[in-house]
Amino acid sequence: MEKRKIQTPFDEPVLSLAFDTLKLNKQCLIFVNTKRSAEKTAEEIAKNVTAENPDLLTIALDAKSALSSPTHQCERLSFCLRKGIAFHHSGLAAKQREIIEEKFKEGVVKIICCTPTLAYGLDLPAFRVIIKDLKRFGRQGLAWIPVLDYLQQAGRAGRPKYDSRGEAIAIAQTDSEKEKIIDLYIHGEPEPIHSKLAVEPALRMYLLSLIATEMVSSKKEIFLFFEKTFWAHQYQDSSRLETIIERMLELLEEWEFIRENEEQYRATPLGNRVSQLYIDPFTAFQMTECLRRAASKTVDTFSFLQMISYTLEMRPLVKVKTKEFEEIQTQVASFHEVLITEEPGPFDAEYDEFLDSFKTALMLHEWMNEQTEEFLLENFSVRPGELQAKLDIAEWLLYTAQEMSTLMHFQSLHRHIAKARFRIKYGAKEExxxxxxxxxxxxxxxxxxxxxxxxxxxxxxxxxxxxxxxxxxxxxxxxxxxxxxxxxxxxxxxxxxx
DNA sequence: GGACGGTGAAACTTCAGGTTGCCTC
DNA sequence: GAAGTTTCACCGTCC
Known part of the structure; x- marks a missing residue:
C-alpha cells in the first residue's frame, strides 16, 4: 500500500482531507455522529470553497424550494450546494435527499457530510470515505460504534466502475486513540448478528399474525414453528423459549386478540384486524383502552393526537427541554379533561416520556393548524424530514385507531378520528x-x-x-x-x- | 452614578436511524 | 464525552 503525505492547510484534519480530495478531483463521504455536526462540517468546507458553477446554482435553488416556505435548514443546504458540498441526514426533506444522492452519483456534488444513514440501504460509493467520529452517544454515554457500523461506512469507499481502489480514513484525536482504532476496527471481529425476533414487539406481532392467518393453532404447532427459527437456533434453550411464548400467548388472550378453545388458538375479529394492520399488539391494546375511555367522556382532536404519540411506534418523541418543563406541565394540566391515555404521576418512571408524548402531540396539532415547517423547526426542533416521518406514522396510527373504533362500535369516535387523520395528512384546518x-x-x-x-x-x-x-x-x-x-x-x- | 455593551469563562444542553402498515375519509 | 449554546460576572465606556 503506497503512502502519501497529505497537505494540512487547516487545523481541522477533516477540512484538509476534504480539500485534498477536491484537489485530486475525487469525491468523498464524511461520516459524523450528529445531524448538527453534519451540517456544520459541510458548511465549514463550503465556506472555504471558491468555485461556483451554474449547474450547482440550479441544484441549490431546487433544494431551497423543496418546501413551500424554506426553513433555515434549507438555506443552509442551499449555501453548501452552491459550492458542490452537501450534508445528508434524516432531517432533510425527501426531495432534497434525492437531489443530493443523484447529483453525487453524477459527480456534480463532490462531498457529502452525513450521519450513518448513508451507510445503509443507499448505494452511494465514493473514492474516499472519511470517518470523523468513531464514537457515538448511546445509553452509556459516548461509546465506540460497533465494528459492523464501521465496516458498513468504510465499505462505501471505492467505486468499482471508476476507481481501482478506494480509501477509508478514520480520524483519531490522540495516539492512544489511534492504537485503539487499529485494534478495534482494523483487526477486530464484527459483532455476532442477533435475531430481531427476540425483541418483544416483533415477537408479539409475529405470533399474532401466525395465529390470525391460521398458520398455527395449537401450542404444539406454535412451539414447533419457532423452534425452526434463527432465534431458537441462537437461543439454544427451548424451555425458556417456550416460557416466553406462553407468556406472550397469555397476554394476547388477555388483550382479546386471540381466544383459546379446546387447545386451539383463534384470532378474534379485532385481533385479525390488528394483525392485518401490522401494528404492535401492545399498542393496539393500549388504543382499545383509550378508545373505551374516550367513548365515555368529552374528547377532541387533541385527545387522539396524544394517544397516538404515546406509543412505541411514534418514538423517538419530541423531547421536552429542561426550560420548557414547567410550561408543558401546566399545559398538560389544562388539557387534562380531554386526555384519554393513562397519565402517570410526576414521580413515575414514564412521566418524562408522557410529557414528551404531550409535546409531540402539540407539534402535530400545530401542523394541522397550518403552521409551517420553519415554525415547527424553530419551536419543536423537528426538521422537515423528521416531521414527514412522524406524519406518516401518525396517519397510519390514526387509521388503525379508526378501524378499531369501528370494530368496537364506537361510531361517534370514528368520525372524530377520521377527521384528525385527514388533517394530519394535509396539515390543514377542517375548513x-x-x-x-x-x-x-x-x-x-x-x-x-x-x-x-x-x-x-x-x-x-x-x-x-x-x-x-x-x-x-x-x-x-x-x-x-x-x-x-x-x-x-x-x-x-x-x-x-x- | 448608572445604563449600556463587549468579553470570556463557566454552566448547561443535547446527541443516528428505521420497514412495514391501510385505502379514500 | 464533546461541541455548541446560553448565562453571567466583570470591566470599560459613554452620557
Missing part, C-alpha cells in the same frame, strides 16, 4: 377539506383560494378562470376547472392569457 379533495391542491393552494373567498367546489365553479390562474398558475387552474366539470369553458378564455 379546507372541500378544496383539498382536488388534485394538485394541497394546503398552501387551498389556503390561497380560501382567502379569496373560494371555499368549496361550488365556488371553484363560479370563480373566474383568470382569477384562478393568477392564484394557482395557468396549468393548475385548468386542471382544477376540469375537475369540477368545466373543461372546455376555459381553454377558450385562457387563450391569450399567460
Amino acid at each position: 379546507l377539506f372541500a378544496l383539498l379533495r382536488l388534485e394538485n391542491i394541497g394546503r398552501v393552494r387551498a389556503r390561497k383560494l380560501f382567502a379569496q373567498g373560494i371555499k368549496d367546489l361550488g365556488d371553484v365553479k363560479k370563480a373566474d378562470i383568470e382569477v384562478l390562474a393568477r392564484l394557482l398558475g395557468k396549468g393548475i387552474a385548468q386542471s382544477v376547472k376540469k375537475q369540477v366539470g368545466q373543461p372546455e369553458l376555459l381553454t377558450k378564455t385562457l387563450e391569450g392569457f399567460t
Whole structure:
C-alpha cells in the first residue's frame, strides 16, 4: 500500500482531507455522529470553497424550494450546494435527499457530510470515505460504534466502475486513540448478528399474525414453528423459549386478540384486524383502552393526537427541554379533561416520556393548524424530514385507531378520528377539506383560494378562470376547472392569457 | 452614578436511524 | 464525552 503525505492547510484534519480530495478531483463521504455536526462540517468546507458553477446554482435553488416556505435548514443546504458540498441526514426533506444522492452519483456534488444513514440501504460509493467520529452517544454515554457500523461506512469507499481502489480514513484525536482504532476496527471481529425476533414487539406481532392467518393453532404447532427459527437456533434453550411464548400467548388472550378453545388458538375479529394492520399488539391494546375511555367522556382532536404519540411506534418523541418543563406541565394540566391515555404521576418512571408524548402531540396539532415547517423547526426542533416521518406514522396510527373504533362500535369516535387523520395528512384546518379533495391542491393552494373567498367546489365553479390562474398558475387552474366539470369553458378564455 | 455593551469563562444542553402498515375519509 | 449554546460576572465606556 503506497503512502502519501497529505497537505494540512487547516487545523481541522477533516477540512484538509476534504480539500485534498477536491484537489485530486475525487469525491468523498464524511461520516459524523450528529445531524448538527453534519451540517456544520459541510458548511465549514463550503465556506472555504471558491468555485461556483451554474449547474450547482440550479441544484441549490431546487433544494431551497423543496418546501413551500424554506426553513433555515434549507438555506443552509442551499449555501453548501452552491459550492458542490452537501450534508445528508434524516432531517432533510425527501426531495432534497434525492437531489443530493443523484447529483453525487453524477459527480456534480463532490462531498457529502452525513450521519450513518448513508451507510445503509443507499448505494452511494465514493473514492474516499472519511470517518470523523468513531464514537457515538448511546445509553452509556459516548461509546465506540460497533465494528459492523464501521465496516458498513468504510465499505462505501471505492467505486468499482471508476476507481481501482478506494480509501477509508478514520480520524483519531490522540495516539492512544489511534492504537485503539487499529485494534478495534482494523483487526477486530464484527459483532455476532442477533435475531430481531427476540425483541418483544416483533415477537408479539409475529405470533399474532401466525395465529390470525391460521398458520398455527395449537401450542404444539406454535412451539414447533419457532423452534425452526434463527432465534431458537441462537437461543439454544427451548424451555425458556417456550416460557416466553406462553407468556406472550397469555397476554394476547388477555388483550382479546386471540381466544383459546379446546387447545386451539383463534384470532378474534379485532385481533385479525390488528394483525392485518401490522401494528404492535401492545399498542393496539393500549388504543382499545383509550378508545373505551374516550367513548365515555368529552374528547377532541387533541385527545387522539396524544394517544397516538404515546406509543412505541411514534418514538423517538419530541423531547421536552429542561426550560420548557414547567410550561408543558401546566399545559398538560389544562388539557387534562380531554386526555384519554393513562397519565402517570410526576414521580413515575414514564412521566418524562408522557410529557414528551404531550409535546409531540402539540407539534402535530400545530401542523394541522397550518403552521409551517420553519415554525415547527424553530419551536419543536423537528426538521422537515423528521416531521414527514412522524406524519406518516401518525396517519397510519390514526387509521388503525379508526378501524378499531369501528370494530368496537364506537361510531361517534370514528368520525372524530377520521377527521384528525385527514388533517394530519394535509396539515390543514377542517375548513379546507372541500378544496383539498382536488388534485394538485394541497394546503398552501387551498389556503390561497380560501382567502379569496373560494371555499368549496361550488365556488371553484363560479370563480373566474383568470382569477384562478393568477392564484394557482395557468396549468393548475385548468386542471382544477376540469375537475369540477368545466373543461372546455376555459381553454377558450385562457387563450391569450399567460 | 448608572445604563449600556463587549468579553470570556463557566454552566448547561443535547446527541443516528428505521420497514412495514391501510385505502379514500 | 464533546461541541455548541446560553448565562453571567466583570470591566470599560459613554452620557
